Structure formats: C-alpha cells, structure tokens
Amino acid sequence: MHSINRYAEMRQESARVGERPLFALPKTPNELELQARWFASEFGRKFQTLTSDPVEIVQFGFWNHEAGPDFQDAAIRIAGGPVLQGAIEIDLLDRNWELHGHATNPAFDDAILHIFLERSGVEFFARTSTHRNVPQVQLDLASLRDAAIGMVPLAHAGRCVAPLRNLAAERITSILEGAAKFRLRQKANRLRQRIEAHGREEVLFQAIAEALGYKQNRLPFTLLTQRLPVTFLRKQQEDSEALLFGVAGFLDAPGLDAARKSTRTYLRLLWDRWWKYREQFSRLVLPHKIWKMSGARPLNHPHRRLGALATLVMEWKTVVSLACGGEAAAVVSFLTNLQHDFWSHHYTLAAGSTSSSVALIGESRAAEILANVIYPLAVNDGREIWNGYKKLRAQLSNRAARIAAARLFAGDSRQRDFVRTLAGQQGLLQIYEDFCLRDASDCASCPLPEQLRRW
Ligand code: SF4
Structure with missing residues (x-):
C-alpha cells in the first residue's frame, strides 16, 4: 500500500480515539479575522439560513471600500433557486445589524445575506430600509480546519x-x-x-x-x-x-x-x-x-x-x-x-x-x-x-x-x-x-x- x-488510515484511528472534539472551539476571533476567514472560504461555501434553507456562495464578492456592507458584488443561491447578486454583511453578533443601524441605512438595501457568529438569545431579524428581510446565516467556529492549531x-x-x-x-x-x-x-x-x-x-x-x-x-x-x-x-x-x-x-x-x-x-x-x-x-x-x-x-x-x-x-x-x-x-x-x-x-x-x-x-x-x-x-x-x-x-x-x-x-x-x-x-x-x-x-x-x- x-x-x-x-x-491516512493511521490518522483516522487518531480521530476516533481523540478525547476532545477534533476541532476544539477556539477563542472568538475578532471581526476582521472572521471576515478574512470567511472570504478565504475557510468556513466552506454551503450554509443554512436560520430558517433552514440551504445557501450556496456562488461568488464571494469583493471587500467593500465604501460605506455599506463588508462585501459587495457577491452572488448566492438559496434552496437551489436563481442566483442572487448583492452585498454580504458579516458581524460577530446577530443584533449588530440593528445596533449598527443597517436596518435604516440605504447603503445596506442590496444586502443578500447577513452572516454572524453568535446569537444574543433574543430573536433579531435583518431587514433593510425598504423592509426587505435579509436571510441570516450563523457560522460555526468548529468547522474551521485549523481551529485546534495553536x-x-x-x-x-x-x-x-x-x-x-x-x-x-x-x-x-x-x-x-x-x-x-x-x-x-x-x-x-x-x-x-x-x-x-x-x-x-x-x-x-x-x-x-x-x-x-x-x-x-x-x-x-x-x-x-x-x-x-x-x-x-x-x-x-x-x-x-x-x-x-x-x-x-x-x-x-x-x-x-x-x-x-x-x-x-x-x-x-x-x-x-x-x-x-x-x-x-x-x-x-x-x-x-x-x-x-x-x-x-x-x-x-x-x-x-x-x-x-x-x-x-x-x-x-x-x-x-x-x-x-x-x-x-x-x-x-x-x-x-x-x-x-x-x-x-x-x-x-x-x-x-x-x-x-x-x-x-x-x-x-x-x-x-x-x-x-x-x-x-x-x-x-x-x-x-x-x-x-x-x-x-x-x-x-x-x-x-x-x-x-x-x-x-x-x-x-x-x-x-x-x-x-x-x-x-x-x-x-x-x-x-x-x-x-x-x-x-x-x-x-x-x-x-x-x-x-x-x-
Ligand atoms: S501524542 Fe504525540 S508525542 Fe504523544 S505518543 Fe502521540 S504522537 Fe507521540
């Protein structure tokens, strides 16, 4: 052989024996690190919205250097539907959409996805100034490949x-x-x-x-x-x-x-x-x-x-x-x-x-x-x-x-x-x-x- x-076989056995999760939860990253890792596709490209719809990232877009969401010109597909183009905002907390005033800021009107890491316990919806609901995705730190390194x-x-x-x-x-x-x-x-x-x-x-x-x-x-x-x-x-x-x-x-x-x-x-x-x-x-x-x-x-x-x-x-x-x-x-x-x-x-x-x-x-x-x-x-x-x-x-x-x-x-x-x-x-x-x-x-x- x-x-x-x-x-690869030897390694599989190690994964079975491991006494702690393969990837222990690392410390919470800061927002920039979270955004960089997401943009580098380290969390993958397939997610689920909070309402359990599958979301695929077709195009990660570009770092936005103007006012508005973190990434512009991104493209996603929800539940196998048509490709949606727009902006993506990434926050550490679900409630930051409200706290940071995105709901009333027209610069966020073309947002197609709100991604966050932690939930606050209270339900927060992401909506635009035109009252459109923006699908939300919660990232899972445990899915990071190199979380255990360090x-x-x-x-x-x-x-x-x-x-x-x-x-x-x-x-x-x-x-x-x-x-x-x-x-x-x-x-x-x-x-x-x-x-x-x-x-x-x-x-x-x-x-x-x-x-x-x-x-x-x-x-x-x-x-x-x-x-x-x-x-x-x-x-x-x-x-x-x-x-x-x-x-x-x-x-x-x-x-x-x-x-x-x-x-x-x-x-x-x-x-x-x-x-x-x-x-x-x-x-x-x-x-x-x-x-x-x-x-x-x-x-x-x-x-x-x-x-x-x-x-x-x-x-x-x-x-x-x-x-x-x-x-x-x-x-x-x-x-x-x-x-x-x-x-x-x-x-x-x-x-x-x-x-x-x-x-x-x-x-x-x-x-x-x-x-x-x-x-x-x-x-x-x-x-x-x-x-x-x-x-x-x-x-x-x-x-x-x-x-x-x-x-x-x-x-x-x-x-x-x-x-x-x-x-x-x-x-x-x-x-x-x-x-x-x-x-x-x-x-x-x-x-x-x-x-x-x-x-
Ligand atoms: S944990 Fe590392 S050092 Fe200890 S036996 Fe396994 S491979 Fe060797």
Missing part, C-alpha cells in the same frame, strides 16, 4: 519515542513521507477550493502573502491581498507599492516623522503616490493594532515582508510562470535573489540603512512558499513533483516542527537526518497536528505508538 494511504502541548518526550527508536531509519522516513504527501494533498485541496472562489492568480498572491506574514501576521497579510487584489495592483503597477504600504496603515504609523534621511526619501516617494488613493481607500486601511511588530527578528519585520511582496508584484509575470512549472531550484533562486532599492538595505521604515545588503526573502521562507504554495499548485496541476520534493533540504525553523521533533525523537541521534528535508519537516508537522494536538491524555491514549509497531 502507498505510504500516503497508510498514513494549542501547543509541552515539548517533553512522548510515548512514541521508544517504538520509533526501534524502527529502522528507512521505515521512519517512509512514515514521514507518507504524512508529508498527505499534508501536501490537503494543502492542494484547500488551494483548489480557494481557486474555485477567487481564481488562480489571486490565490497565488494571497498564499504567498500568507507565507510572508508568518504565523504572527498572517491575518493582516491575508486582509491586504484580499483588499488589494493582484489584478488591481498590476493595473496600477507604478503605485502598487504605495497602495500596499498605505492600506497596510504603515504610512500613517506614529513615529515616522523622525525617520532618518534615507528613509524620509523613500517615505516621500510612497506618500506622493498614496495620497491620491488615501480617501478612496480609507475604509480599507488596516488598524495598527492588527500588526504584531514585536518578537520578530529585524529581518522578518512586517515592513520588510511587505517590501518583498511589493517587489513580487513588480515581478508578477515571473512569479506566475514559476508557479506554473518552475523547478524548485529555480523558484528558490528567484525568491532569494530578489532585490529592492530600499528594502535590501533597511529593516523597517524607521530604521537606518544596514551595512551590507540583506536578502528580501531568505531560504527558509522560500521553502515555506514552496511547501505551501508552489508544490500544492503543482499537485493540482497533476505535475509529478515528489522526487524533487523529497530531496529538498530545509532549515528547521518552524516552532511546531521543532516541538514535534523533540517529542517524537527525544534522544534519538538520527533526529537531525529526519528533519533536514522539507518533506521530513512537513511530515512531522502533520503527525503533530493529527496526533499530538488531538491527544488530551498526555500520550496515554494516543494510538500512534501501537500503529508504529504495525507500520
């Missing part, structure tokens, strides 16, 4: 250490590869679902931005690329960098007035272009508090990452062509050799210049982009990539993969061999999510150790 199928168990040695230590290296490699292939297929499926909603180029842009945002700034990078689609940025290519920094809220950030001379020149260039759009886009500018600036290495500061994204917009044709069939080495070489007049020499918008040139995108970020974007797209395209993939080396930079390595291979001198490839690390991450994060018994009920003996 193929290693991917064997891994519940990090302690990095102590697990019960699987002993059976793993007794397995030959080739067997462990085969397990990790099975898990890595399974992960790759899942990523490919998710991208395909998003591509159906937004088209290939936009999803390519969004997924690269997510990888550049790391875990801490994934949300603002996602919001930025949802609000500034690459097709739009390409049409205003000269202004695209200013638009990205403007909508990110970085050009209004406090403390930039005191910036050094080299920075001031760059800021002026951005401002000269941004001011034309500022009013039109003011509603889409991200709030400062959404960005996590502390804790990141200077090289990974969001300002620099955004500089890298802006550079990719300028090189978009090459990005698209590499994503359609480029070899891994060509992708890594392209990404790690990107240059920018300002960002190759600065860590942030306010910092002075560095003594030497610093890479816009380093090797570990390039590996993330390969693993999360380029290879899953290749799987969807039906291209054979596995032989190249499994040879690709990568630094162990992901915290969850490091914890998993510590739990599964504690004291095993072969540990480094298993995680020096991207496939090994991706396989470990999959095992960590499928077994460690589902386990609430401190390994006692985890089925992996027994399954390993049968592999």
